[in-house]
Structure formats: C-alpha cells, structure tokens
Amino acid sequence: MSKTKEFEQQIKDLIDDLKSVCAQYGLGNDGNEFKVITQVFLYKLLNDKFVYQIKKLDPRLEKAGKDWELELNKFSDDEYEVLEMELGEKTAKIGKNHFIQNLFDLQNEANFAKLFDNTLLDIAKENSEIFSVLTSGKTKIVLFEEVSKYVTDERDAFCKALINKLITFSFEGIFEEKFDFFAAIFEYLIKDYNSDSGGKYAEYFTPHAVSKIMARCLVNNEVSNVTCYDPSAGSGTLLMNLAHQIGENKSTIYTQDISQKSSSLLRLNLILNDLVHSLPNVVKGNTIKDPYHRSEDGKLQKFDYIVSNPPFKLDFSDYRDELDSKANQERFFAGIPNVPKSKKESMAIYLLFLQHIMYSLSEKGKAAIVVPTGFITAQSGIDKKIREKMVESKMLAGVVSMPSNIFATTGTNVSILFLDKSNKCDVVLIDASNLGTKVKEGKNQKTVLSEAEEDRIIEVFNSKTAEDDFSVVVSYEDIKAKNYSLSAGQYFEVKIEYVDITPEEFEEKLNVFKSNLSELFAEGKKLEKEIEKNLEGLSYGD
Structure with missing residues (x-):
C-alpha cells in the first residue's frame, strides 16, 4: 500500500472511531452526531497543522521530534507570539495549553468535559476574525461550540473517549497532499451527513463526475485573480473542483446557502483545500430572498465564474409575493413561479436560481448549473423565457444531458447548462444519456461514468466537436428555429440506410x-x- 493510501485509510479509521464513540454515548444516527464529528475532526486538523507549520519555522522544534511540546514550553510568551505571527493567516492559532497532547495529559482532572469545551471555545475566539463564517445578518458563526452538551450523562467520559481517539494519529504527514486526496477524505467524512432533513434542499455533495465535468468545461485555459460564486453552495464540492482547476491561489470564493449545516461543512472543506482566505465570504442565508454579496455601490456583486446545483423544487410560498417587486424586476426578468393550489413543495425554485445566476455574471462571466432535463425543452412558461434570454443575449455555451440516476438519491434526469457571456457563435449540445454503468448504492440505483467517459464529454465540449448520435454544434439561429430547444437529440440528422x-x-x-x-x-x-x-x-x- 502506498504511503498516501495508508494515510487515507488511517484517517478513515479515525473518523470511524469517532463515530463509534458517539454511538457508545447515545449519539449514533442522532442529528447532533454530525456536529460532534465535524468539530472534533476540525480541531484535530487545525492542531496538527499548527504543529506542522511551527516545526518548519523553528529548527529547535523540528529537532525535538516527538518531544516538540516540551521544547515549545521553553519558549517565552513573546517568542511564542512571534512564532504565531510568522505563521500567517492560513494557520489557526493554538495556545500552549490548547494542544490535544495537553488535554490528553489532563484527562483525569475533575470536570474534564468543561476543560475540553473551554479549549474549543478559546480557539474559536482567538481565530474568530479569519475562521468564522457569517449569517446574512452579519452574525459570526465561530469555529467551535461546546461539544459535551450533546450527551446527557457521562460527559467527562465522553470527552475523554474522544481525546483518546485523537491522540493516536497525526495529520502532519498529509499536509503536502493535493486536491484529490482531500476530496476523498471529505467525501468519506460527510457520507452519512450529505443531505438535510427530508432531503428537500440541495444535496450537500454533488457526484464527482458532475463536478469534474463542470469545472473542466468552464476552465480550459490559464486564468488568475478571478472570483468564483455558488448561490446554493452546500458543502462546496463544486467550488472546490472549480478552484482546483483554476488554482487555489488564483481564485477567491464567495458562497451563500440557507443551511447552517452546509456552512459548517463548507468551512471544513475550504480549510482542507487551502482556501482559508475565502472563509469571510461564506454566508449562511436565503440567496433568493436576501442575496448577501454586494459591490461598494450596494448593487449585487458580479462574478467571473458561477457553479451551482440548486434545489429544483421547494416551497417558497411564504415569501413569494415579496420577490414580485420592482427592485427584483431585472433580476427575475422571466417571472416568479405562482403558488400551486396543492403541493406547494413542488414550486420550481431552480428557475429563480437560474435567473439570479444570469444576473450575477460579470461582463465576460461563465457559469455551469445543474438543471432538470425537462427545462431544456419546455415549450412555454418561465423555462422557455429564460432560454430565449440566453439565446437572444448570446450567453449560451452548451448543454450536457447526463445519464439517468447520476444522482443516487433522485430519479430526476439532469442536464448541465453552461453559460458564457463571451460566446457569440456556436453552441455545443451533448447527449450523454447513454453513457455510464448502473450500480446499486444502498437501496438506490446509481449511474457511474468511467474516467474515459468523463474525459470524452469534456474533450467534445471544449473542442466543439460533432459526433454521430452524441453531440452537435449549432448556431443561435438554429436554436431559434427549433423553438429554443437545447436538446441535442432534436438536432441529430435522421439517417436512412440504403x-x-x-x-x-x-x-x-x-x-x-x-x-x-x-x-x-x-x-x-x-x-x-x-x-x-x-x-x-x-x-x-x-
């Protein structure tokens, strides 16, 4: 087994051990288990990242090896402060008495749970400026909260059990790893928590194939100093892929999502992927009702790249009429879905996200959005008005219709819609619905694309190549002539065999x-x- 695979397995074992502790103390499959696991995992990660960085800064600590903490305790307060200043903003500050080793040594003290909780709270306070995320009301959601409060009895024993799991492993060996490694770890960490209660909102984790296709079709040349945005960010999977494709140090991320749970996951994802500089731009709030990110003139901010897998249907009847205002006429140019007499939960909120994204693109902005495949052929209503605007404004790059069950949790067929405000000529339409292999995932059936199939889609899209019964390249005039249909199949030639x-x-x-x-x-x-x-x-x- 390679060293990387060995580290990956050790981290997965740690996650499983933490879940086992939660189960022993009554939190198995409890809604609060997610909060404990993600916070404790993040504490461990930040602790080890701090140790890893200070060892690089001071040869005395590197030379001390496993006794680095004894050597560090010899530092005066002023020396320690200088060391912290040299770390920069990407590494969270950890006080001398806040290391995991220190807690491990004190685990037999009375009221250990309080000591554990206070350690987390102190770290959160010390790092609130950089590592907090915001609500749309500008309230800070800090790194940590009390963990022991989630168990009713034996709080000291619970916290001791967590510390004893954390002390057995070090992250120090993984900080030179790259995106694919951290993506796999993150996916494993959240696999039991990747949808909210009832599954009514967007998934927290978009399949790797979809994320990869979106990122590599959006960015196929060198770019730098760009802004990237997701108005329904979930755990940030799409943005991580996009930032990696561009270069983490060449992009700044902005997000908004209505779910506090997703904001916590997104923060963890940004920290894992060396995107700490974007943490102040993570916002918990309702994008459709109260879009947060604005320019200095108060107008909605425009972005260079936008990716989104928005919720398709959601009951927004409570604030539907508020949206139908003069201030929103330009943003929601095609209209706002009416409230149905029954099944309010079927309101097509993705149509509002689509319009918001179109409005939020910079002058030469690009976007990739997951939409239900029915959108690309709807013959009337808001759907068609949006497609007409894309064509008339010449801001369409193409569409990739994906295989059914590409998302294991929904039977809805999806397509990826690509926008590009600089694309004034040909549009590429791809029918990838026949690709992939059907596999069982729990009780659900899922379609999995091979790497070769993913690469085929990306290559055909970026080269604008026409392939029989797979892709077609059309003009804006062609699309108008087909009643603004974006389905590749409607443009394929009918072949008569002689x-x-x-x-x-x-x-x-x-x-x-x-x-x-x-x-x-x-x-x-x-x-x-x-x-x-x-x-x-x-x-x-x-």
Missing part, C-alpha cells in the same frame, strides 16, 4: 410481408367473431 438487393430478393421479402399480414388479418377476424358471440350471450343487468 441496401442493395436483387429484384428476386425484393420479391421474396415482399411475399413474406404479405403472408404475415394475411395471418394477422385472419387472426383479427377470428377474435372479432368470438367477441360478438360473447356479447350475444350477455343478458341485461349482468
């Missing part, structure tokens, strides 16, 4: 068809007589 045969072979085939027809007609007459006979035998009132 076969050379002799007159004798033709006569033979014709006779076979005549014989088959005669047999079918005879069978039809026989059935007709039987029906008539049965009807004559029926009496009134039967």
Whole structure:
C-alpha cells in the first residue's frame, strides 16, 4: 500500500472511531452526531497543522521530534507570539495549553468535559476574525461550540473517549497532499451527513463526475485573480473542483446557502483545500430572498465564474409575493413561479436560481448549473423565457444531458447548462444519456461514468466537436428555429440506410410481408367473431 493510501485509510479509521464513540454515548444516527464529528475532526486538523507549520519555522522544534511540546514550553510568551505571527493567516492559532497532547495529559482532572469545551471555545475566539463564517445578518458563526452538551450523562467520559481517539494519529504527514486526496477524505467524512432533513434542499455533495465535468468545461485555459460564486453552495464540492482547476491561489470564493449545516461543512472543506482566505465570504442565508454579496455601490456583486446545483423544487410560498417587486424586476426578468393550489413543495425554485445566476455574471462571466432535463425543452412558461434570454443575449455555451440516476438519491434526469457571456457563435449540445454503468448504492440505483467517459464529454465540449448520435454544434439561429430547444437529440440528422438487393430478393421479402399480414388479418377476424358471440350471450343487468 502506498504511503498516501495508508494515510487515507488511517484517517478513515479515525473518523470511524469517532463515530463509534458517539454511538457508545447515545449519539449514533442522532442529528447532533454530525456536529460532534465535524468539530472534533476540525480541531484535530487545525492542531496538527499548527504543529506542522511551527516545526518548519523553528529548527529547535523540528529537532525535538516527538518531544516538540516540551521544547515549545521553553519558549517565552513573546517568542511564542512571534512564532504565531510568522505563521500567517492560513494557520489557526493554538495556545500552549490548547494542544490535544495537553488535554490528553489532563484527562483525569475533575470536570474534564468543561476543560475540553473551554479549549474549543478559546480557539474559536482567538481565530474568530479569519475562521468564522457569517449569517446574512452579519452574525459570526465561530469555529467551535461546546461539544459535551450533546450527551446527557457521562460527559467527562465522553470527552475523554474522544481525546483518546485523537491522540493516536497525526495529520502532519498529509499536509503536502493535493486536491484529490482531500476530496476523498471529505467525501468519506460527510457520507452519512450529505443531505438535510427530508432531503428537500440541495444535496450537500454533488457526484464527482458532475463536478469534474463542470469545472473542466468552464476552465480550459490559464486564468488568475478571478472570483468564483455558488448561490446554493452546500458543502462546496463544486467550488472546490472549480478552484482546483483554476488554482487555489488564483481564485477567491464567495458562497451563500440557507443551511447552517452546509456552512459548517463548507468551512471544513475550504480549510482542507487551502482556501482559508475565502472563509469571510461564506454566508449562511436565503440567496433568493436576501442575496448577501454586494459591490461598494450596494448593487449585487458580479462574478467571473458561477457553479451551482440548486434545489429544483421547494416551497417558497411564504415569501413569494415579496420577490414580485420592482427592485427584483431585472433580476427575475422571466417571472416568479405562482403558488400551486396543492403541493406547494413542488414550486420550481431552480428557475429563480437560474435567473439570479444570469444576473450575477460579470461582463465576460461563465457559469455551469445543474438543471432538470425537462427545462431544456419546455415549450412555454418561465423555462422557455429564460432560454430565449440566453439565446437572444448570446450567453449560451452548451448543454450536457447526463445519464439517468447520476444522482443516487433522485430519479430526476439532469442536464448541465453552461453559460458564457463571451460566446457569440456556436453552441455545443451533448447527449450523454447513454453513457455510464448502473450500480446499486444502498437501496438506490446509481449511474457511474468511467474516467474515459468523463474525459470524452469534456474533450467534445471544449473542442466543439460533432459526433454521430452524441453531440452537435449549432448556431443561435438554429436554436431559434427549433423553438429554443437545447436538446441535442432534436438536432441529430435522421439517417436512412440504403441496401442493395436483387429484384428476386425484393420479391421474396415482399411475399413474406404479405403472408404475415394475411395471418394477422385472419387472426383479427377470428377474435372479432368470438367477441360478438360473447356479447350475444350477455343478458341485461349482468
């Protein structure tokens, strides 16, 4: 096993151990288990990152090896403060008495749970300026809260059990790893927590194939100093892929999501992927009702790249009429879905996200949005008005229609819609619905694309290549002529196959068809007589 795979397995074992502790103290499959696991994991990660960085800064600590903490305790307060200043903003500050080793040594103290909680709270306070995320009301959501409060009894024992799991492993060996490593760890960490209660809002984790295709079709050349935005960010999977494609140090991320849970996951994802500088731009709030990110003039901020897997349907009837205002006329140019008499939860909120994204693109901005495939062919209503605007404004790059069940948790067929305000000519439409392999994932069936299939989609899209029964390249005029349909299948050529045969072979085939027809007609007459006979035998009132 490679060193990387060995580290990956050790981290997965740590996550499983933490979940086991939660189960032993009554938190298994509890809504609060997620809060404990993610906070304790993050504490461990930040602790080890701090140790890793200070060892690089001071040779004395590196030389001390496992006894680094004894050596560090020799530092004066002023020396320690200088060391922290040299770390920069990407590494959270950890006080001398806040290390995991210190807690491990003190675990037999009275009221250990309080000591554990206060350690987390102190770290959160010390790092609130950089590592907090915001609500739309500008309230800070700090790194940590009390963990022991989630168990009713044996709080000291619970916190001791957590510390004893954390002390057995060090993250120090993984900080030179790259995006794919951390993506796999993050996916494993949140696999039991990747949808909210009832599954009514967007998934927290978009499948890797979808994320990869979106990022690599959006960015296929060198860019730098760009802004990236997701108005329904979830755990940030789409943004992590996009930032990695651009370069983490060349992009700044902005997000908003209505779920506090997703904001916590997103913060963890940003820290894992060396995007700490974007943490102040993570906002918990309702993007449709109260969009947060604005320019200095108070107008909604415009972004260079936007990715989104928005919720498709959600009841927003409580504030639907508030949206129908003069201030929102330009943003929601195609209209706002009406409240249905029944099934309010089926309100197509993705149509509002689509319009918001179009409005939020910079002058040469690009976007990739997951939409239900029905959107690309709808013959009327808001759906069609949005497509008309994309075509008339010449801001469409293409569409990739994905296989069914690409998301294991929904049977809705999805397509990826690509926008590009600089694309004034050809549009590429891809029908990838026949790709992939069906696999079982729990009780659900899922379609998995191979790496070769993913690469085929990306290559065809970026090169604007037409392939029989797979892709087509069309003009904006072509799309208008097809009633603004964005379905690749409607543009494929109908092929008539010609076969050379002799007159004798033709006569033979014709006779076979005549014989088959005669047999079918005879069978039809026989059935007709039987029906008539049965009807004559029926009496009134039967």
